[in-house]
Amino acid sequence: MRDLDAELHELRARIDRAARVCVLSGAGMSAESGIPTFRDALTGLWSRFDPAQLASEEGFRADPRLVWDWYAQRREGVRAAQPNAGHLALGAFAQRRPGVLTVVTQNVDDLHQRAGNADAIRLHGDILADRWLQPCRCRPRRDPGEAEPGRPPRCPGCGALVRPGVVWFGEMLPEGAMEAAERAARAAELMLVVGTSGAVWPAAGLAGTARRAGAFVAIVNPHDSEIDASAQLLLPGTAAQILPRLFA
The missing domain is CATH 3.30.1600.10 (SIR2/SIRT2 'Small Domain')
Incomplete structure (x- = not known):
């Protein structure tokens, strides 16, 4: 029988040991804030x-x-809208361990920035x-x-x-954004994908990029995603439910 608490404990230990952590967030994370x-x-x-x-x-x-x-x-x-517990957990972690966390987001809102991740990489503007x-x-x-x-x-x-x-349909991503995201994915010891269906490329490819570079990849999502095969660990739940337990 699956022991989610034990899996969360193990993943939190990996985060505590990691020198580089990359988080990719998608629309599901902002949806918890009502967007x-x-x-x-x-x-x-x-x-x-x-x-x-x-x-x-x-x-x-x-x-x-x-x-x-x-x-x-x-x-x-x-x-x-206001940042939810997931945004706040990432922001607090970034303040506590400067230089460790890189947030890459597919979201076009400013909730990560307001929560404390001012340097989040915005792939879609x-x-x-x-x-x-x-x-x-x-x-x-x-x-x-x-x-x-x-x-x-x-x-x-x-x-x-x-x-x-x-970024509208058919347009290029902001200059340098994808390159910065790929660098963060390749450098990460741990990659966490949160609240995305994995259907939008090239962002969906970052999990595979991180894993091929040797990172441990975990996906936080209440539903299956199209990139679940890229992860070593799938955590059922939302950003606000799971991230405070991992980053608090």
Whole structure:
């Protein structure tokens, strides 16, 4: 019969011994703080829209106000949310053992940062940040914060539109983010994957990268994931349930 307490105790001992720990977090971790996953956000009024219509450059160009309003609603939810016990456990560990933990996240909110992991690597961007849809053509070039208010805001000089600072379908990840995440995975003695289905690449490949480099890989998830085969240990549970027991 499985002894989860014993497995948690053993994993915590591994964490205590490790000089390098990498945590990859996914949408399930933020969902515990009340932030809907991308698919769950397509409910109510938004349920009739194709995801690509609300999360692509093509969709934004076709109907900028529609897309801007959807992200404005999501931003309100992020600002209202609070880090959960899982975020706080990682933040406290990072303060207690500086230089040991690297957090890599697929989430676009700022909950890891607010909990104490200010240097978390964000693979899919920052929903609270703004950037130009196309470069501002003014000389000198304006910052997105100087845009005229609107839905969406636009440059008062050249008319360039402001868009959310997230990665849309078909776009490259933020410059250097994946390279930094892969370095952290290869350097880790222990890799913990939390709250992700393992369906989104290239982030899903980080667990395999870490294991091939010799790391012990554990997955924390209440459900099966598509990368369970990459792990030596599967822990059934959520971030808020499991992480305080491992990192407190």
